[in-house]
Amino acid sequence: MDQVMVSEIKMTSLDIAEIVGKEHKNVMRDIRNEIDSLGEETGRLIFELTSYKDKSNRDSPCYEFGKDGAMQLALKYDAKTRRAVIKRINELEQLQVPQVQVTIDKSKDLEIKQQATEARYLNAQARLESVRLKKQQFAMEVAETFKDVLSPDMKQLIASNLINQSTGQSLLPAPETEKLFTCEEIGTKVGLFSKSGKPHKQLVAAITSFLTDHGEIEEHELKRVLESKGNWTGDTVKYKESVIEKVVSFLQGLSLDEPIINLRDKNYNFDASRLNLADWA
Template sequence: MNNLTVFNRDGQLYTDSREVAEMIGKDHAHLMRDITGYIEVLNQSKIGFVDFFKKSGYKDAKGEERPCYNITKKGCEFVANKLTGEKGIIFTAAYVNAFHYMEDKLAGKPTKPKKISLASFNHLLEINVRQMKAANQPATRIASWTNGMTREVLAPFGIDVPALPDAVPTTYDATEMAKKLGVYSKSGNPHPQPITAIIKKVGLAPGETFTTETTVHRGGKDVPDVRYAGSVLDKVHKWLDAEGWPNPIVLGKKYSVVYKERH
């Protein structure tokens, strides 16, 4: 279900809690319980709940009376604030579109989709940020997902959200690894030689090494600049941990090192 029915009751626009429950994938009884909790909080704060929710009822298939709530646009925003991820985004877009459609219809305006308000758009962004912080996944992966979802949902409203550029993997050369791990020479500079020796010791998997532009060294010889994937940095770190951060590092040669604060 991707559309909400909005109706006019005594000059106030509402949607039905049963439709809201279906759209957000929640059992209606559970949503009723949540709304009852919201009303209790509003009452304790001396904020009238009638601007958000109104008690109502319906007859079930057996003809028995069942409770439900009529939910205003403000009430829908209240419900949406408790949601995260895809459900929150889709529900927010749906209720904004449905209420705008009915408002335009009652005002005698053309009932074409209306651009989403800035406040609602900001709400969508807040949902995305909350999702990124809550999810136990890499931020780049979550950012890509939320960006794609936001683009898809907001496109019908005429809002063009720029796509994120493809994520560029973080790579390191041996000197940068030495600095990250705090492996320095006695002269006080990052010490790439022992890092390179450790890399040879632990081995590389396919795709863990990258050759960039060459650098001209003494004698006019072009030497490729080799960079390594972040996983190689992890391997070197684990090797140092396993060996107890030795000094010197002995791998064919002896490398005297000074360990400093890691970056």
């Protein structure tokens, strides 16, 4: 709320001397007498001792005061003098420029802050909803693109995710699937690592391909699974745990005098020190 305030007028003993036609030193004496009559404490609150530059540019004492002080002095003089002082007070008050003081309504300020907080929350919720819808759209597009190659379990998984994300509830449980392993994971389990220290997924892939071609790995032991990594989306082959045992059996049947395995005229170097076949015996 805005309030119009008018600052108090200010006068000096020099102004009074001019108005009443007295020498300044006499007005100073009158003010000192008033201070003595009022008492030092009260008098100093009304009349403030200050200074001004006289004709010789020297600092000389004078008193400064407001309307109360001017009226206090006016009462000492005759009717004409009092009238002159009061007239001057009125003139000064009319010259005062109103000042607008702004008072902040704290309750309104709190309400505005609460509204801003609610707006930020709603915006965040809207962004989350937009992300959720984009994920759903992506899943639907993937399902449509790969519908002819997806397994029934994968189709149920996609349907489960879409329904549960839409409702925010677990209405359709995801299918329980047997643990499947990538070539990289199989390499880690059997200790088949490349010289660089990474799981030798290329060698594992070559072994599983060899075993599949020779009928050692059956169709039900592998699955093509749709995956997304970064900007890449595609299917990858994963194997059941029984395939790990067959990979181990294959390795155990080889003569591993040197850390090299030749498959289909291609040599694969590996770190023999990390090979771990004993746990699968």
